[in-house]
Amino acid sequence: MSSLQQTVALFLGTFVSEDLTCISAGLLIRGGRLAWPTGVAACVLGIFVSDLGLWLLGRLFGRRVLSWGWVRGRLPERRLKQYSDWFERRGLQLVIAARFLPGTRLPVFVAAGILGRRADRFALWALLAALLWTPALVLLVAALGDLVAGPFQQFFGGGWQAFLAALLVFWVAVRVAPRCVTPVGRAQLAAGAARLWRWEFWPMGVFYLPLAPWVAYLAVRHRGLTTPTAANPGIAPHGGVVGESKFEILSRLPQEWIVPSVLIPSGPAASRAAHLNDVIARRGWTFPLILKPDAGQRGAGLRLARDASAAAAYLESYPHPVVAQSYHPGPFEAGIFYYRFPREPHGRIFSITDKHFPAVVGDGTATIESLIWRHPRLRMQAPTFLARLNGQADRVPDRDERVPLAVAGNHCQGTMFCDGAHLITPALEQAIDAIARRFDGFFFGRFDVRYRDVDEFRMGRGFSIIELNGVTSESTNIYDPSWSLFRAYGVLARQWSILYAIGAQNRRLGHSPSRLGRIIADARAYYRDRRVNLPAD
Structure with a gap:
């Protein structure tokens, strides 16, 4: 490969992975296959251009980029003000620090564009940072190459295997050491x-992959992969696979x-807010209220609106x-997994998940973060x-102050799930069965409920249903931290x-399963048009 080809390859490689490209350049220099000025210059130029690209992204699209999935997790709204203050006081230091600390380059450089940092000043800062970081990394790898690559060469020989092994070792070191x-x-790192x-x-x-053979066996045994979609003929579409209306289910x-x-x-945000305010007045509701997408999943987009302005802002953003709900203060929440075979008069509680909401307790000195x-x-x-x-991460709670971290009772939103078998009683099972049998066409799913008193709940009283999920429900007690993986798989099987x-019994009773193509089309439409990108409370 000519010097020009090497330069172009390294330049383009920085757009894929800066660290891997710089490490590769160092190993090539160490092996005598690349001149060090060429390697360093190509990497510096590529990194500098990619940094300008991140700034330009923020400059052109502004705050809209904060809603993009690959940006949102790295640059939450709360960080913008913090970065704004830092840029005003220590802009150069911030850019240089972002170059050296893994995971900070994208949010800092995109934020610089969103916040309107001057192009010439940012370009100078980015160039200085690249000149400090890139030669140091490339030449350090070249200097230590024999020490790291030597053992691999003895094992693999001098081929590409030793090169890749050394590349991996250096990459791990670069990613881990600064942290x-x-x-x-x-x-x-510990997490x-x-x-x-x-x-x-x-x-x-990853978690569900080992269950694939079992599901395939069940599909063959019951004559169809989509047989489960006939399990709940009263829930449209597809028994509750995707896109079902939470409100329609609750109304049944x-x-x-x-x-x-x-x-x-x-509809127009103003008319929707007026509609909600009218409902509040007519029904005598008071804030706070729960607002959530009618067709959402895994708690996405659930918000606790504490006043009318917060509710209006939510309706504007989504x-x-x-679905608007009167807030049930709990403090307890449970997921009751229920099933009934179509030819049987009564159903059963399969499991109960006892939900524990996350919180931190202040010590008077440490921030919430x-x-x-x-x-x-x-x-x-x-x-x-x-x-x-929302900007509270840097607040220092008082000693013994409890700071709740989640409202949504979903595992992916931070709630801890524990097995609630101790809550199951004949009285509770009878109450849930009586409720479920009044929903024509419902046989399988999970009730999410809130309640105030454990003893009353176990007697089948004093609880309120906040949601009912269909055939894609999980018996979420499997996520109990004390359970083994094999026990969880046994329950899921x-x-x-x-x-x-x-589903097979309902098919014999005349309820046809959905076609796979229709399910895929509906799922694609849901994730294309109605996917929820709002963070949940």
Whole structure:
């Protein structure tokens, strides 16, 4: 490869991964296959141009980029004011620090564009940062290359395997070493390592993958992959797979058992706010209220609106149908998983999930953010909590002050799920069964309920239903931190067996399962048109 080709390859490589490109350049220099001025210059130029690109992104699109998925998690709204203050006082230091600290470059440089930092000044800062960081990294790798690559060369020989192994070692060192110098960085590393064995925080696709053979077996046994969509013929579409209306489902339940709710349809934000205010006046509701998308999933977009202005702002930000509910203070919440076979007169409670809402307790000296990162569980979902704190992350709570971190009772929103088998009683099962049987066409799903008193709840009284989920419901007690992975899979295998059996029985009774193509089309339409990007409270 000619010198020009090497330069172009390294320049373009920085747009994919700056660290890997710089490390590769260092290893090539160490092996005598690249001149060090060429390697350093190509990497500096590529990094400088990509930094300008991030600034330009923020400059051209402004705050709109904060709603983009790959930006939102790295640059929450609360950080903008903080970055604005830092840019005013220590702009150069901030840009240089972002170059050296993993995970901070994108939010800082995009924020610089959003906040209108001058192009010439930012370009100078970015160039200085690149000149400090890039040669140091490239030449350090070149100097230490023999020390790291030597053992791999003895094992693999001098081929590409040794090169890739050394590349991986250096990349891990570059990503890990800077984090070790700060408490937050060390907490991030600890959380990342803990995810390897704390399976309740695994990505859904990874967690469910081992169940695929069992689901395939059930699909063959019950003559169709989509057989479960016939399990709840009373819930449209597809028995509650995706896109079902929360309000329509609640309206099919006995109204004396549900939290008072109303549907706010799509339309101009002002008329929707007026509609909500009219409902509040007619029904005698008071703030706070719960607002959530009518077709949302996993707690996305749920907000606790504390006054009329907050409710109006929510309706302005989310133009699709919204369910407004009178706030039930709890303090307890549970997920009751229920099923009934179509030919049987009564159903059963499969499981109960006892939900524990996250909170930190102040010590009078640490900020809320520090308290979150210190906590061995809360740090696992720290970005979720920090994204919803609205500028409060740097507040120092008083000693023994309890600061709630979530309202939505969803695991992915930070709530801890524990097995609630101790809450199941014949009286509660009888009450849930009586409610479920009044919903024509419902046989399988999870009731999310709130209640004030444990003893009264166990007697089947004093609870209110806030939501009912259909065939894609989980028996969420499996996420109990004390459970083993194999125990969780055992429960899910039984849950899916029941679901397929109910769907097969309903099919024999004349309820046709949905077609796979229709399900895929509806799911694509939902995620394209109505996907919820609002953070939940």
